[in-house]
Amino acid sequence: MSKREITLKDSGPRSNPTVDLARSEESTELLRELVAHLRQNRTQLREEWVLRISETRLLTAMTKEEIFAEATSVYDSYVEALETEAFEALQAYARNLSERIIPRGVETHEVVGIVLLLRDVLARSLFAKYQTDFKKLNRILDAYEPAANRIANTVAVGFVQERERVIRQQQEAIRELSTPVLQVRERLLILPIIGVIDPQRARQLTEQLLRGIRTNRAKVVVIDITGVAAMDLTVANNLVQTVEASRLLGATVIVTGLSPEIAQTLVTIGVDLGKMNTVGDLQGGIEQAERLLGYKVEKLAEPR
Amino acid sequence: MEVPILKQGAFLIATFQAALSDADLNQLRLGLVQQVVKYRSQAVIVDVTAMDVMDSFASRTLREIAHMIRLRGAETVIVGIQPEVAFAMVQLGLTLEGVATALDLEEGLAYLLQKFKNID
Numbered sequence: 001m002s003k004r005e006i007t008l009k010d011s012g013p014r015s016n017p018t019v020d021l022a023r024s025e026e027s028t029e030l031l032r033e034l035v036a037h038l039r040q041n042r043t044q045l046r047e048e049w050v051l052r053i054s055e056t057r058l059l060t061a062m063t064k065e066e067i068f069a070e071a072t073s074v075y076d077s078y079v080e081a082l083e084t085e086a087f088e089a090l091q092a093y094a095r096n097l098s099e100r101i102i103p104r105g106v107e108t109h110e111v112v113g114i115v116l117l118l119r120d121v122l123a124r125s126l127f128a129k130y131q132t133d134f135k136k137l138n139r140i141l142d143a144y145e146p147a148a149n150r151i152a153n154t155v156a157v158g159f160v161q162e163r164e165r166v167i168r169q170q171q172e173a174i175r176e177l178s179t180p181v182l183q184v185r186e187r188l189l190i191l192p193i194i195g196v197i198d199p200q201r202a203r204q205l206t207e208q209l210l211r212g213i214r215t216n217r218a219k220v221v222v223i224d225i226t227g228v229a230a231m232d233l234t235v236a237n238n239l240v241q242t243v244e245a246s247r248l249l250g251a252t253v254i255v256t257g258l259s260p261e262i263a264q265t266l267v268t269i270g271v272d273l274g275k276m277n278t279v280g281d282l283q284g285g286i287e288q289a290e291r292l293l294g295y296k297v298e299k300l301a302e303p304r
Numbered sequence: 305m306e307v308p309i310l311k312q313g314a315f316l317i318a319t320f321q322a323a324l325s326d327a328d329l330n331q332l333r334l335g336l337v338q339q340v341v342k343y344r345s346q347a348v349i350v351d352v353t354a355m356d357v358m359d360s361f362a363s364r365t366l367r368e369i370a371h372m373i374r375l376r377g378a379e380t381v382i383v384g385i386q387p388e389v390a391f392a393m394v395q396l397g398l399t400l401e402g403v404a405t406a407l408d409l410e411e412g413l414a415y416l417l418q419k420f421k422n423i424d
Contacts, residue, residue, distance in 0.1 A: 210391060248382075248393065248394070249385060250405050
């Protein structure tokens with residue numbers, strides 16, 4: 001179809017659809033031409049890119065062979081994205097690549113850096129090829145730049161999304177690790193808390209404890225917060241609520257391991273400490289719990 | 305709705321049903337105390353295992369029942385509060401303060417037997 005054969009309804013003063021369509025046709029042609037050029041010169045362009053990568057000291061966490069292998073597949077995906085404009089496929093590829101290289105310690109700035117380097121290397125080769133025809137060079141760049149920018153964007157976003165997914169996964173894992181409810185005697189549970197308690201974790205803790213009380217038929221629970229550095233008003237109130245809810249299930253709670261800082265916080269905030277049964281350390285807490293449950297611990301012999 | 309009240313020696317066991325209306329609760333308040341008087345009971349176990357929600361009216365009624373029964377010289381133990389219900393209650397500030405609680409009927413009976421054994 002040539003320009004003259006297209007007849008479209010006039011869409012108004014804003015744009016001339018005839019010219020727009022023609023322009024996009026031409027740009028498709030130009031893209032095809034530059035993709036062909038990039039494929040033809042694949043070997044030396046890729047080598048130049050890998051050289052630039054090591055010059056700028058990116059991807060230091062990877063070996064030369066690894067860089068070469070990944071560079072090859074990135075190059076091919078880049079050119080393919082230019083050709084097909086299939087950016088979803090590119091994003092999937094970027095996430096896949098990220099999944100491989102993030103555990104190797106590759107950072108965001110390195111990934112963005114190498115994609116931009118590739119963009120430059122390819123742009124330079126276009127300058128070289130069309131240096132005698134400035135007008136054509138301009139049109140080629142008009143076709144190349146939006147696509148290249150979109151590729152850089154897509155890869156960076158894909159990488160960041162993968163990182164965020166990993167972080168979420170790790171957070172979940174930490175959450176699950178950190179709140180075990182342990183039975184150390186009949187009817188006696190221990191809940192050692194370590195790290196930072198946010199409201200969500202505090203809630204999860206309470207639910208887990210209450211279920212544990214019911215399952216184990218616990219009468220005494222020792223909550224040890226030696227491993228908790230600091231506590232704010234919300235978390236302090238959560239702790240009080242946990243104690244109250246446990247009582248509704250017939251269990252007594254002993255809180256142990258309050259640091260001087262937390263003790264100060266609780267007193268300053270004005271938490272109703274009459275509701276809390278506290279003992280200095282975990283050992284003391286367990287001893288008191290045993291007394292409450294009617295145990296007497298007697299030493300029969302020296303350790304062997 | 306009728307709430308079954310069973311006599312177990314010196315104790316009464318009242319098993320609350322799942323959906324008790326405010327009217328039901330009001331009736332229970334007086335009814336339970338009347339039963340304590342009639343049987344000269346020393347304690348009442350209120351089993352709320354079947355209640356999957358506990359609103360502020362129900363919670364307040366339970367406390368009032370316990371206080372009224374105490375005026376008759378008898379003890380009240382609330383048993384069977386579900387973990388989810390307990391969690392919701394404390395978030396609303398309904399702590400049943402001053403009322404004895406136990407995990408379930410078995411624990412409630414053990415608690416009362418222990419308590420009355422000590423008094424003797």
